Amino acid sequence: MNDFYAEQRQEQTQNRILVIVGFLGLGFLLVLGRGLQLQLADNKRLEKMAIQQYQAAIRLATLRNRIMDAKGRELAISVPVWSVYADPKLIRNPKETAEKIAKILHLKSKDLLKLFQKPRRFVWVKRRIREEELAAVDLQNFPGIFRLKESQRFYPNGALAAPVLGAVGIDSNALGGVELEYDSYLRVQEKDDVYHRDAKGRLYLSSDDFVSSPKSGDLYLTIDKNLQFIAEDVLENTVQKYKAKGGVIVVMDPTTGAILAMSNSPTFNPNEYQDYSLKHWKNRAVVDLFEPGSIFKPIVAAILLDNKIVNTRDVFDCEGGEYRLPSGVVIHDAKPHDRISFADVLKVSSNIGMYKASQKITPSLLLDRIKKFGFARKMGIDFPGETSGILRDHGRINPVDFATLSFGHGIGVSAVQMLSAFSALGNHGLLLRPYLVSHVNDGEGMSLYRNSTAVMGQAVSSQTAETVTKLLVQAVEEGTGKEANIPGYSVAGKTGTAQKINPETGGYYEDKFLASFIGFVPAQRPRLSVLVFIDDPQEEHLGGRVAAPAFREVVTRSLPYIEMEEGPAPHPVQVVSSPSPVSGSFEEWGGQWKVPSLEGETMREVLKKTENAPVHIRFKGSGFAQRQEPLPGSFIQKGSTVYVYFEPHR
Amino acid sequence: MKWFAWLGVCFLFAFLFAMSRIQVLRMGFEVTTLKQEVTILAEDVERNRLKIARKKNPAELKKTADELSLRPPKPGEVIYLDE
Numbered sequence: 001m002n003d004f005y006a007e008q009r010q011e012q013t014q015n016r017i018l019v020i021v022g023f024l025g026l027g028f029l030l031v032l033g034r035g036l037q038l039q040l041a042d043n044k045r046l047e048k049m050a051i052q053q054y055q056a057a058i059r060l061a062t063l064r065n066r067i068m069d070a071k072g073r074e075l076a077i078s079v080p081v082w083s084v085y086a087d088p089k090l091i092r093n094p095k096e097t098a099e100k101i102a103k104i105l106h107l108k109s110k111d112l113l114k115l116f117q118k119p120r121r122f123v124w125v126k127r128r129i130r131e132e133e134l135a136a137v138d139l140q141n142f143p144g145i146f147r148l149k150e151s152q153r154f155y156p157n158g159a160l161a162a163p164v165l166g167a168v169g170i171d172s173n174a175l176g177g178v179e180l181e182y183d184s185y186l187r188v189q190e191k192d193d194v195y196h197r198d199a200k201g202r203l204y205l206s207s208d209d210f211v212s213s214p215k216s217g218d219l220y221l222t223i224d225k226n227l228q229f230i231a232e233d234v235l236e237n238t239v240q241k242y243k244a245k246g247g248v249i250v251v252m253d254p255t256t257g258a259i260l261a262m263s264n265s266p267t268f269n270p271n272e273y274q275d276y277s278l279k280h281w282k283n284r285a286v287v288d289l290f291e292p293g294s295i296f297k298p299i300v301a302a303i304l305l306d307n308k309i310v311n312t313r314d315v316f317d318c319e320g321g322e323y324r325l326p327s328g329v330v331i332h333d334a335k336p337h338d339r340i341s342f343a344d345v346l347k348v349s350s351n352i353g354m355y356k357a358s359q360k361i362t363p364s365l366l367l368d369r370i371k372k373f374g375f376a377r378k379m380g381i382d383f384p385g386e387t388s389g390i391l392r393d394h395g396r397i398n399p400v401d402f403a404t405l406s407f408g409h410g411i412g413v414s415a416v417q418m419l420s421a422f423s424a425l426g427n428h429g430l431l432l433r434p435y436l437v438s439h440v441n442d443g444e445g446m447s448l449y450r451n452s453t454a455v456m457g458q459a460v461s462s463q464t465a466e467t468v469t470k471l472l473v474q475a476v477e478e479g480t481g482k483e484a485n486i487p488g489y490s491v492a493g494k495t496g497t498a499q500k501i502n503p504e505t506g507g508y509y510e511d512k513f514l515a516s517f518i519g520f521v522p523a524q525r526p527r528l529s530v531l532v533f534i535d536d537p538q539e540e541h542l543g544g545r546v547a548a549p550a551f552r553e554v555v556t557r558s559l560p561y562i563e564m565e566e567g568p569a570p571h572p573v574q575v576v577s578s579p580s581p582v583s584g585s586f587e588e589w590g591g592q593w594k595v596p597s598l599e600g601e602t603m604r605e606v607l608k609k610t611e612n613a614p615v616h617i618r619f620k621g622s623g624f625a626q627r628q629e630p631l632p633g634s635f636i637q638k639g640s641t642v643y644v645y646f647e648p649h650r
Numbered sequence: 651m652k653w654f655a656w657l658g659v660c661f662l663f664a665f666l667f668a669m670s671r672i673q674v675l676r677m678g679f680e681v682t683t684l685k686q687e688v689t690i691l692a693e694d695v696e697r698n699r700l701k702i703a704r705k706k707n708p709a710e711l712k713k714t715a716d717e718l719s720l721r722p723p724k725p726g727e728v729i730y731l732d733e
């Protein structure tokens with residue numbers, strides 16, 4: 001009997017073991033199957049979940065290289081700063097944390113609480129906080145509140161050269177100016193935008209995660225900080241004195257095309273760019289169109305003299321200061337004159353005299369020669385948004401337009417275009433490409449990019465340029481530009497007073513003017529060429545009264561500084577290349593490669609031109625090459641990339 | 651005896667290997683610490699550069715110069731001395 005019960009118990013025990021083993025086996029198989037499913041199946045959702053646990057994609061302010069002036073003084077510099085973020089999942093008491101942090105960081109606790117209640121693993125609390133704020137946050141050691149290192153762009157000189165420099169946004173993205181134009185050189189890139197989380201869920205980025213782009217380096221401008229300050233100081237004083245709407249002063253080295261100063265009014269402080277409207281950002285010297293008025297007369301005079309259509313001794317009847325054109329339109333002179341020589345026409349700035357002289361040239365020839373001075377096309381300055389200007393085609397120009405063109409109306413020019421053209425008269429007739437960036441150096445001082453003087457063409461002969469220069473010296477010493485006269489220096493210059501266009505009527509305002517002065521100094525071997533535009537000055541509007549004194553002050557303050565920096569010896573006239581230096585293929589110059597002009601070429605032609613050069617070519621668009629980076633005439637290193645932008649029409 | 655010798659050599663290699671790994675690890679930490687120090691110093695350099703650049707802001711310099719009755723030289727006032 002006992003044996004029977006013993007057997008029954010043994011059988012029950014074995015059955016129980018079998019059931020348990022069966023369940024365990026089943027469970028094991030289920031786990032194994034699930035494991036296999038997770039491992040083998042392409043489960044992107046799970047993969048994403050896993051990555052989210054140890055990575056976070058955060059857009060941060062990345063590092064940027066410095067922008068320096070021509071003498072290596074900082075104009076823009078990036079400095080590491082701290083930002084505070086929260087992981088709402090790790091915050092224990094959101095309300096209390098929000099209140100305490102709000103107090104330290106001067107934020108609204110309600111807004112913070114809303115942030116802390118979001119179902120996310122990352123929210124910014126405050127970016128770019130001060131050292132003392134950071135110390136206070138650290139002291140409290142709030143759970144779920146962490147800090148991250150970022151970079152902030154500072155412009156140590158405040159508003160100095162702001163429209164030229166541009167600005168960068170909170171994520172270090174370039175917003176304008178040379179910051180934007182040379183972004184690829186300035187930006188120090190991260191390997192990716194992904195941060196890693198440590199065991200406690202905090203984000204970290206090791207120093208190895210930053211990779212300096214192979215062509216990234218400090219940018220050196222041609223702008224001289226002190227000359228820039230002088231130009232801005234004079235411009236601001238002039239604008240305030242005449243209650244003007246704004247103005248522009250550009251200073252250039254006429255023998256190289258290097259822009260030494262470019263000041264704008266109004267302007268802005270790039271450290272607080274968000275407080276200014278876009279009109280303050282504009283670099284008017286490059287992107288705005290002006291009707292030049294009488295400062296354009298030397299260009300027309302040079303063309304007439306160069307074509308031997310007029311002579312400086314030719315006499316013109318200036319009709320007592322008022323002359324009715326065959327179309328009925330009446331043109332006036334500021335002061336009445338009768339029969340005067342062509343030299344005096346320029347000296348006294350007679351519109352009637354210039355009109356009569358220009359009637360001796362055909363419109364098509366005049367327009368073609370004006371284009372040779374760089375008008376009606378982009379000068380290729382290394383700045384975004386350059387205007388090409390406006391000039392009517394000879395088929396569409398009517399007699400009145402042709403008449404007014406002779407004294408600088410009916411044509412739209414940029415300040416930098418006007419100054420480049422005028423500087424050609426002081427540089428043996430050679431038109432040079434203006435440029436703002438001198439070179440880019442990497443951290444070890446190796447040159448990554450070098451800009452250089454590029455001759456765009458021979459606008460007029462050297463002899464004509466010399467003749468016009470003499471006439472311009474007379475215009476300053478005895479004519480309308482007396483206020484620009486500087487004892488000890490010979491100034492070649494010209495005043496301008498242009499009525500402003502009324503965009504509503506298409507005509508001209510009776511009482512709004514653009515006062516201007518343009519000149520170079522010393523006249524025979526120029527070191528500086530300066531253009532002053534004052535927009536809508538009040539009380540006084542003549543260029544000779546408003547802009548000429550500003551020119552004189554800029555030069556009077558700049559020349560001694562230049563002499564102190566560079567010594568008294570005048571520059572030799574520098575012609576570093578032939579008048580057509582940028583055509584042809586890439587040429588090697590002392591270990592660097594000179595970029596040819598690719599404008600108007602097809603992709604096949606571009607490839608042919610570049611086949612022997614050790615550079616990379618990148619195409620954008622299709623059709624014919626319209627623009628390129630770097631610009632023609634630039635020097636680049638072996639292995640650099642040249643971007644060529646194509647458009648369907650030539 | 652022979653086996654003891656082999657065992658001894660194996661222990662020696664294992665010991666040396668372990669020591670070298672420890673050394674590598676320790677040097678790794680040192681390198682990381684130094685890298686962090688370099689980063690901190692480089693950041694300090696940038697901050698100091700910013701401070702100096704701010705002090706050299708021409709607008710600020712002019713303000714100070716005006717307070718001290720200093721002015722830039724006029725044309726002809728710059729005199730060069732031969733060495």
